[in-house]
Amino acid sequence: MKSRKPMQLRLPQELKEWIKAESDRNGNSQNSEVIRAIRAAKDRRSTLGSVGNINMDQGDSVRC
Secondary structure, eight states, rough: OOOOOOOOOOHHHHHHHHHHHHHHTTTTHHHHHHHHHHHHHHHHHHHHGGGGGGGGSSSOOOOO
């Protein structure tokens, strides 16, 4: 990783517990598990976006 930028992240309790459990299970830090999960989601989005020339970034938004 070339650069790291700190980011404060507020998570629902169930996601915090899931990240903790995943980090314990995989022997990684919680930060590493968050990065792994985001990268996996990004890869899935990229794969889905390239199928049939569909761009998933247009008009597909998630609201929290």
